[in-house]
Amino acid sequence: MHAPLLQLLDVLLAVLALALGWAAVSSRDLKRSVVFFIAFGLLLAIVWARLGAPDLALAEAAIGAGLSGALLLSALRDEPETEAGSDLMQGPLATLISVLCLALTAVFAWVLWQTLGSADSARMADRILEELPGTGVSNPVTAVLLNFRAYDTLLELAVLLAAVLGITALGPARPSFRAAGALFDGLVRWLVPLLILTAGYLLWAGAHAPGGAFQAGAMLAAAAVMLRLGGRAGGGPPQPRVMRSVLASGIAAFLLVGIITMVSGKAFLEYPQAWSGTLILFIETAAMIAIAATLALAYIGGRPADWESEVVTSAVTKTRERR
């Protein structure tokens, strides 16, 4: 395609992104806002793809538009017809929020301008590409996430675990959907295996192409959402004990690898070069499962039915044993 045509596309994308963002924020109807937000997320995925960041585009489409959209829609389902802007979006508070957002945007624009202006400093991307051969993977994004800055990803998984605590503190899970009709059930039958397959592919491809644990986890979570929407009993979370270890598996794998590297005399999470590819795949597999379980739990929206009963019964038996 010719350069002017592509520029036209870019301008169109930028204008549309602004318009959809504005529509999502300013709409009076919450349902409409959510739909605009999903469309905004999808458009943002195209923007990332145009900027040459396919990893981000995948994550935005899967998590930003897909799963966040599903979460928002299921939150609306609980909420009876409410007018947007009943409390937060009106009055002096709204003005304050707008002014702060504007100030933040101005600061970001200034920082971006400064960064673009200082062309002389060594660019991070070049240094990463230089060091890439020793990381065990050939996708620079995965190298940054799981090798150079593995600490950040470890802490991200800790944040997800904290989110799980928040979700389970919310209360019991939402009532599940009634069993779907034949047509949707057929779609679920086809799509769920396909989603699992795609998750496996994304996880494996993450080493050398766009993909990785977060995108793969989002795919698995999407499969769980489909099963839930189809009203299938098998779509529920596994036994509480299994579910707990699954939720903690990502951070557990990370810590295990970290401790082993420390015991063998290296720094925390400093992989031995020959093993780094395998170790990254190991951590990513566990992280994918943990991320998927967290997102699925978020969609269910609370403690699964038998979650607390097991805790209560074990507590009761312990007290009895003591007596």
Next chain:
Amino acid sequence: MIDILGFALIMVGIGFFAAGSIGLLRLPDLYSRLHALTKADNLGLGMLCAGLALIDGSAANAAKLFLVWLLVMAASATAAHMMAQHTLRQDIE
């Protein structure tokens, strides 16, 4: 020659999408709107994918585009059916 054919297919596909969008905005009730929308999804996207596959020329990418088309068709047909069924039930009540 193949490029021109691909370009023509893409143009026809865009035409279907435009017609579907206009139909979505202009048609009176949900059923006819769904009718307009699914035509855009099925035929429009099919022609778009066929055109892109012709211009690209590689069999692997053509297979991927075909898969994209199949998935969108399955999803849009199911969604349209469910929306229509839901509205029909409400209309009867």
